[in-house]
Amino acid sequence: METKSVKRNKSDRVLYIRDLNISFKTAYGTVRAIRGVRLDLFKGETIAIVGESGSGKSVTVKTIMGILDSNGVIDSGQIIYRYKDENGEEQEVDLVQMSQKDIRYKFCGKHIAMVFQDPMTSLDPTMTVGKQIMEPMREHYHISRAEAKKRAMELIKEVGIDNPDKRFKQYPHELSGGMRQRVVIAIALACDPDILICDEPTTALDVTIQAKILELIKDLQVKKGISVIYITHDLGVVAKVADYVAVMYAGRIVEKGKINEVFYDPRHPYTWGLLSSMPDIDTDSRRLFAIPGSPPNLMEKIEGDAFAPRNPFALKIDYREEPPMYDVGGQHRVASWLCDPRAPEVEVPEELQVRIEKMKKEATIYE
């Protein structure tokens, strides 16, 4: 299969997020969870959002779905969504200006569908699997029971669950974690959405099923021109599915670009850490590289670059001022002072360099 390179034309944008800031009010103070996110999603492309736990990946996409937690506040920003209405006319809305309830009512399921990290949060334990797949179809398309059932059975098969007849009548708790997640994917696909958001959809799945599901999503995407936002911490999965990748740290995007730009030429020290901590099945070292320290407390004011305290390459300025987003060529953007022309030359850690060279060499066989 050829890796199609999606042209990123402004007119093909389905979603664009500008300067998004979100905070949560808690009894202990305000958590500034999202701090100035800017991101585009183009028609038919898959973007991956990666980053440490708590970096704000889920909060970002939940906002798009209109399911931000009730203590969450969008402080500023825009999320522009472009779609075709029932009459086939191009519409453009700012989701930030809509109430969460209206977003859910108007777009959830039919236009924007989501597959969650926890399958159980999106399944109703009291309803059979079959009924849950049929429900949204019947609601959105007003089709007959028989037709919905036929389509539901197809979907169950499509997502790789055998014995559709039996599974159709079972309840979620009777399925294994992986099977539940496939049911959730079937529900998400039931209404032909134009944006599919997957929040760690295959985390609970084994690699073989994961491979199948990734291919399934890819097929549907090509067939129907769906745009996919894929959240995962598995950089192998990112390499497989993503056209474009955004690396998040402490509520900000610190590096983004075409997948090849970021994976073969990472520039942000946090991305270096992420790529280095990925287990490499070809080496035998007994210890994994782990980024030292832990993410910052988002209740406290962050001075300078949030990653500085964990960054062995940090410059003085990193502790004082937040770096701007540097254009390092192509689609590649990096928020690090190291990309400033005045910054000292800092080399990619040697181990990672070796790894990247090895990857590039392997890749030449496929090119």
Next chain:
Amino acid sequence: MSDKKEPLLHVENLKQHFKISRKFTTKAVDGISFDIYEGETYGLVGESGSGKSTTGRSIIRLYEPTDGKIIFDGRDISGKLTKADEKYLRTNMQMIFQDPMACLNPRKKISQIIAEGLEIHHICKSRAEINERVNDVLDKVGLSSEQATRFPHQFSGGQRQRVGIARALVMNPKLVIADECISALDVSIQAQVVNLMKDIQDEMGTTYLFIAHDLSMVKYISNRIGVMHLGHIVETGTTDEIFENPIHPYTKSLLSAIPHPNPIVEKQRKAITYNKDAEGVIYENGHEHVLSETHKVLATDEEFAKWTK
């Protein structure tokens, strides 16, 4: 691992069947045997629904095993448990679950959740000792004591998983069954947790049954690996044996499905597929073929001959 040593956990012909209806029974675990030695990590891998979690739950006795024997630290824990055995089991064997929220009481603070086990089983002499152990373990898993005063819903998925790990480790158990305990974490924290679990093992000699579908992580942490499919262990061996010399076609397909973080390669590479029925493999007909003292494969004689050709 000396061979003469008694295993810490001995599982023999374990079966765990679930009756779905009068006519239908799911044979989630269908006659598996394996040993885990003190201080080692046994990785259990296999596709979704292969029975990994059920195996873990059977061993820790969340279920009544249908058949088979489970010997833990010299005690038979497969039948009805005496009070003493029950207490021994509940303190010396701990499980870290796949679902981060399922085991966290939403109305309790993190510090209370972690201390719970110590309190129930009267492990500590004083409040101060409890606090000390809780703080120690929080520190180990990388959570601050300020965070411990919060409630589970205020944490991200990954943070919750660390709470689950802390809750198990605070008991100083002999055996920890970790069911997909790192799957919800991002790679850098996965690395921290895996390193952490190794450090704890080095320090306290903890034994792990590490259930996961991420084979690359399993490779890092496990001494030996069992590959499960449809309720059977189809192949078991040392980590090297499984990765360097896989015999069973299911193991091979599993290994080939691991995505590599190399975008150009990964977008074109195809995984090896394995279809048991198409190949006419019936696990019930197979028996254990021994390749080495540690490397064993479930196969009929013909299959074994074919696969080792």
